[in-house]
Amino acid sequence: MTSSIAAAARKLGVDTDVSLTEARDVVLETADEEELTSKCPGVDFVLGDDMNAGAGVLHLTTRRVVWVSSQPSGPAFALRYQQIMMHAISRDPTSYAKPCIYLQLDEGSEDMGMGGAGGDGEEEEEEEQVSAEVRLVPAEDAKVDEIFKVLCDCAALNPDSEVEGEGDFFFDEAEVMAGLDPQTRAAVIADRLEEGMDLDDQGEGEAMENGTREDLEQLVGNDPSRFEDDEEEDEGQGQPDGAQ
Known part of the structure; x- marks a missing residue:
């Protein structure tokens, strides 16, 4: 199951090759002046509708949203804020059973979300059906608002490159x-x-x-x-x- 989630994550542009310390803390990108803003344990990472990678530690930095599995050999996923098209709090039980942070991802190229060559047909079909969505589900419902506020503050530091500086262009x-x-x-x-x-x-x-x-x-x-x-x-x- 873990390998299927990792494969689907890569198809959606989610970074699965995250640098970690021996204690499984995130190695910050100093060249990009990245700083750790918040660290919250007990958060599930759900890709698509129901591909749950299990519980892990959510790291919110000034450049990325990074989730690290609580399992010693578990996966780690990272998203840059520019990849997130929309983020919101979801408390609708018909959408998901628990309150969570909903992230809609930029699907990027046409190849994203499609099954890769060389896999068996069943795996390819599963990858094709994965929607470009991530849910961050804290074990404690009260943490949803706290996480969301920090995420919003960090996202504001990383405007999309297509609209960054909009209105500041100069033409002769x-x-x-x-x-x-x-x-x-x-x-x-x-x-x-x-x-x-x-x-x-x-x-x-x-x-x-x-x-x-x-x-x-x-x-x-x-x-x-x-x-x-x-x-x-x-x-x-x-x-x-x-x-x-």
Whole structure:
């Protein structure tokens, strides 16, 4: 049973090659500045719907969720927080018999969750049916909320790489203009002209590369008098005080 769980875990991207000390404590990844935040014994590790690896010690670090079997030669499983798509407390007895921490995993590639080559048909069929879910089931129901809070705090330290820094990306003006559809880009150009901005400041090569100047010439060519008032107003604003 243990080998089946380990095989299924690997198919779901769960690390089964966890470095442990002789006392079966987790070896922290110092290069990644990993720190141990919480250690809770008496927690079952359930993969999928009912593949229970038995009781073990749950280690919550600043980088990983690590479960180590209480058996001397038992398995150990590790998950990085980026692999966890969703985490929640489950107290619904129709979902699982005991209150637990529910983790939905990122299934990653299409090969995950599929039976590997070389195994017998029965094992492959079992692996194919394993859903990308993990349940951490403490022996003491009261521990659920405590574990969940620590897990949430640690997960917040490890934002997903796809959304990390969202809103902090910087683009130059030419890149922004190039990403607009022609109609919107023309409207933006018109607004800029009304504000008295000179498009030549963008750089001729950059503007031509992204189509900005071409779009402007086409827009003005279709209606040459469209911006005459604005240009005259701009010229008037540019004269020194007292000029006639």
